[in-house]
Amino acid sequence: MPRGESINGRSHCPRCLAQLKARDNFPVFGWLALQGRCRTCRLPISSRYPIVEAVVGLSLTVVAVAELYQVSLPGQTQTYGGALWFPRLDPLMLVTLTYHVVGLTMCWALGLIRFDGNRLPANLSYFALMFTSVPILVFPALMVVPWQMEVQNDWQPDGRYVDAMIRVITALVAATALGRYLAKGFCPTADPKLDPLGKSTVRLIDLIVILSIPALLVGWQASPAVIVLASVLAFWIHPIMPRKTDALGRFAVAMPIALTFQIVFWRRLDSADTATGLPFPLWPSENSSPGVMLFWLLMVGVVPLWLREAPVDTDPNIADTDPNADDAELSLDLSCENPAFEQEAFVEDRELSGASESASELMEQKRDADTQQDEAEGDPIQPFDDRGSENRDQLNDQS
Template sequence: MSRRRSTYRILAVCLLIGYLLASVAYVWGAALWVTRWHPHFRVTDLLLPRANDVVLFTFFLVVGASVGSFLNVVVWRLPQRLNVNGHSFCPRCRNQLRARDNVPIFGWLWLSGRCRDCRLPISSRYPIVETLVGITFAVVGTTELTRWSLPYVGDSVRPNWLSTPFVDADLLTLILYHVVALATAWAAGLIRFDGNPLPPRLTLFAAVTLIGGMFALPQAMVVPWQLVGDSMPSMVGSWPPTGWMTTGGDWSVTLVQIGLRLLTSLVAAGFFARVLAKSFCPSADMKMDPLGSSTRRLVDLMVLIAVPAIVVGWQAVMGVILIAAILAKILEMFAFAQSRDSLGRFAVSLPVATSVQLLLWRGLVASHVWPSEQASQLGLIVSFFGVLAIPLWLDENGESLAPMGDEKDIGEIADHFDEDVR
């Protein structure tokens, strides 16, 4: 066995052992911390509930890493108009990957980052994407399942440290809705990070799942479209709404709420995209040049912002945009991202910013400062002008060079993916 292969396999084993040790440290550390503030508990009584937290986190981590593996296929194949179904294969020799080589993260490490057949290098981006998607799924899924992060859903404090999460159909469908939205945001962000325009199939998928999904699952609204201050107005009724099969309320009121929730979110996405166009596509003109590459970038920007806007509402999307803009600015300092245009860096930052919003959603709403349906007027005004000011400091214009993929033949996309992200 070569020294390179041995090093990668040792790293894989160390990662697995490190995760197990971190899990044990969390179980004991959390149990000790709870007994410090609640001395009527015994440490041994709290070990099993805390171990249950690890099981939930690991489940979402594995699911997210598997979705990330699939997204790598989507990001590479969709711009080439290839079918995303079928078995995974090496992008260089096109030989089908074995099942044992297709394990997220660890499959790449076990192969030392090279194809088993042709021995040519496989981009390290594959395990990186799998790790990032897995982490975002794990933190969002776990906190929502335990009702820590969702506003208006459950108590803000764990009612019983010995209890396991109470799960119902509404909560499970809401978590499913959010992880699908995160997966869509990651796919769109990575495609745009490569400089490729968003494929119509992906845009259609986003519209069907997010817009259609909210009509099918009213509980996916989470927050109302109104600015409601410290308490819910009587016109909103009980909140949050439940699913069609479990609700006893007026269905017409729910339909109006869903329609206005989606309308305000899409309008906000269009407005903020026009604001950020000064940074990412200043020459876009949907009237005079509707088919131009710059206008296509503007349309893609609208779609990118529409995903988090639908998920968290028009109020909170201002905070998501601010976080994503800051992350995009930070990415400029890293060599792997300097060759990408500004829109690509912003696009790949959006799913991370959306995950942060979902993770801290309850606390952000309770602060009355962060943009939300309960934010103070000052908080909303500051956030609004903060978004308007983004073009002043995120002013690198990626259009100075021909955007990768926007004006290239489809046949060149695969070569760029293989060579540029090695």
Template sequence: MSSVARFFRRRWPILLPLGVLLAAWLAYAVISPAITGALQGGRTGLHGDMVWFELRQAFLQRSLAAFVWLWFFMLGGAIGSYLNVVVWRVPRGMSVAGGGSKCPFCRTPIRKTDNIPVLGWLRLNGRCRACRLPIAARYPIVELVMGLTFLSVAIAGPLDLAHPLESGIQSLILDGQWRPAASYAWQVTLLTLLLGAGLILYDGFPIPWSFAIFAFLVGTCAPLAYGELYPVEWGSGPGFPAWSRTPLTMAVGLAAGILLGAGVHLLTNFSSGPAGQRAGGVMLAFAIAGLYLGWQAVLTTAATTLLLTLAGRLVLGQTTVVLALFAAAWVQTICGKWMSLWW
């Protein structure tokens, strides 16, 4: 076997996704504009120089869009990598600031180049560089899920990155409008917290108080400091002073989340672990969702959570309610524009 063949045989887990990304970029930024330009040039009779100019413009714009999408994916992947640390250390009473990541078997520190989200795990074929024992696939899966979450919310959410040059980023840079960026940060913070809570409960631990306190501090301070994070505020009509709308929205959303969490728990009480821990964890996660989403959005989120939990029970034989809540909250953030029309 030649050296080139051995190289590809050893490196195919990382070369394959990189090749897919390169092919997707070529198809999006080069091939698609070229085909469109050829068809338009044939129909309209544009001069060759004009067609070339439009192709170059399309290539630059689409390459910029691809770079922005990749940046948001890698941002989510980095947050997912840190979330893995939080989920492992915090329930066990360990500090998240206690050094870098280490192999769970030999405790060898993981190199920074090996800690790149998703790609680092693929590069090492899912094994520790030092002891060669397997590292659980859950770590890159969480990073991948968070990367896709950050990217999808950026595309379909308030930033509207489906068209980066006409998106909320442009309004932020040119007009100083912070609302799209603030709403995006608010939504991905909620999704990160829900995924972390779901993973902690899946591992059989209760949600730590430090985790809950952080979630509630951010969930109360951010709306009071900035405002305009809820699509519909409680008491928006006459008779309510303007200063009371945000606190009322938070209080009603929090109460609705707790009640809905208790109801969903009663209807899906088939997960493993102590009953009190399950109920408390589900209600706490729903309280966080209600605080961040508001009572209208948490209603539809709870309904979607119930459907996903029951579907997971039928298909997989078991499921975790809070992980279903994470998926339902993701659906809410993606489809919130249309769901808000029902309110």
């Protein structure tokens, strides 16, 4: 989508544009079967594809298994049933699982796009926000937890349409407030008023969209803990990443990992679940004390200290008319500063030049063969004889 291509239709090789076969599109195994090269042009396919497919697939699988066996969501009473333990399926659980899986998939898509230094496509952002908010308004049972801080133990979300609307509003407001505060570290030159002509405003908008997905899926109460966990992961994976990126990109790609942790261990982390909750309810939830919420909000305030981006010095007299310029320069810097990327690009260029030379040789051989065939089939071409013109010149001189 950042390249302007549609997600509809079949996948194709980005170099030779040849459509991939169905068996080549199988996650991870398709890349292994092709030995990391295109079936048509035989140029290398980046190893990022199987890595992303494996990580995203593992994340979705863990969430699906945890919810199918009803051990992750608050309020569920399913316990371990032995070696022959089968999941208990019901319509509400399947709808909730679909909602969480698709929402987590949207979080992965947004994070990976932002990881590459690209601006989030508007259509994808709208779809992600609509999918995570509208289903709650239509089917309040998807809330799982309420928007209030203190509720009764027998609280049920069925039929609470007003609560669902307030839940969506509070989640979006919390994401906007936290995003504007985190902008001090991720995009220090952004305009907190979301001025469309402000410096790095698009980065701030992308940050708010990324924060809105977890807030809508698991509630605004757990958002501070998810943000802190994602920031810790972003700080930890910085040295081991095969490709350098900015702090916002690292945070964006760490957000779905933190969200997966929250969903899988939601029941264990929920302080309202007295049966399986933590003995010391320090994780923020709908029944957390004000002290716990204040602690996590203070922790969010520390995030910009270790994930701060150095502001770029610019001339204040020159207006910033292209808010995407920073991201474009960032993408260029990412590709130029990474030695591994340079080596891979050099190998690809060398293979491309070799393929071009081979194609030129084949064309030349074919042209020579066609010429020889024409000479063999037709009469040989007689060389031009200019003796007739010389005789005419002599006759003219004599006359």
